[in-house]
Amino acid sequence: MPCRICAGSNPERLFRKRGDIMTERSPIAAVILAAGLGLSGWFIGHGLLAARSGDRFVTVRGLAEKDITANVGGWTIRHMAVGPTLAAAQSSIARDTDTIRAFLAEQGFPAAAITIADVRVEDRAAWGDQRFGQSDTRFNINQTLEVRTDKVEALRKAIAAKTELVRRGVVLQTGDNDARFTYTALNAEKPAMIGAATRNARAAAEQFATDSKSRIGGIRRATQGYFEILPRSGDYGSAERAPEQRLRVVTTVDFYIQD
Structure with a gap:
């Protein structure tokens, strides 16, 4: 087919x-x-x-500050005594310790607020210098007492009157940080301080939005800074030297920008 x-x-x-x-x-x-x-x-x-568009944001910092007063105080009292023998030096340092305790009791501090933090004994003849062998200052005892209290104002007055100890025969050794004042309620302050810093940051972001003719949206990211306790007077140095202090925190916040 x-x-x-x-x-x-x-x-x-x-x-x-x-x-x-x-x-x-x-x-x-x-x-x-x-x-x-x-x-x-x-x-x-x-x-x-x-x-x-969704990634448009502005980064601002918010500041919050608050004046605070330390609620705990400490005082380091360093004193010394010398003697030709160890027993004589010990007797002298014990007498001075009693004098200090009596002074603090007069200022309103109980015995429990006072502790012996450190004792150091030095034999100067051990240096090899025989001149100290029969010296009245051969043995040198340095002792440190610590006072810790929540009576901040009373402590400050006692520190101001420490020359009375010298008048009573106590040989004081001074230091840069003899007195210190601490604020221990920081955790209770944190929520309100962070909120204030965030509001301050939003105010700055809204000002930026007004200038750029846009609107501020929600928070993209927020970073909490460190809390600082500073001298209220603005002086450099440790805030612990005075009860009057200033609490500060700085937050960094990213806000979305909307047209």
Whole structure:
């Protein structure tokens, strides 16, 4: 039986027509594909724009300060006594210790508030210098007493009157940090201080938004700084030298910006 293609059709013509059909459809497919790619690019582009818009933010710092008064005080009292023998030096330092305790009792401090923190004994003849062998100052005893109390104002008055100890025969040794005043209620202050610092930061961000004709949104990120206790007088040095102190905290906050 003869083949239909061979009997009734020209194969080359048939294949050419099919090729023509495919060629005619190719421009339409290309247009659809290009349109699809264009739309997807449009969506991708708008997605990036939205992400970038959402990432617009301003970083500001907020400050909060509060004047505080130390609620615990400490006083380091260093004194010394000498003697030709160890027993004589010990007798002298014991007498001076009683004098100091009596003075502090007069200022309103109980015996429990006073402790002996350190005692050091020095034999000067042990240096190899025989001149101290029969010297009245061969043995030197240095003693440190610590006073700790919540009677801050009474302690400050006692420190101001320490020359009375000298008048009574106590040989005092002075130091840079004899008195110290501490504020121990810091944890109770933290929530209110952080809130105040955050409000201060928002006020700064809102001023920036006003200047740039935009609006401030929510918080993107917030970082709490360290709490500092500073001298209220503004002087350099340790805040512990006086009861009057200043509590400070600085926070860093990122706020979103909205058009």
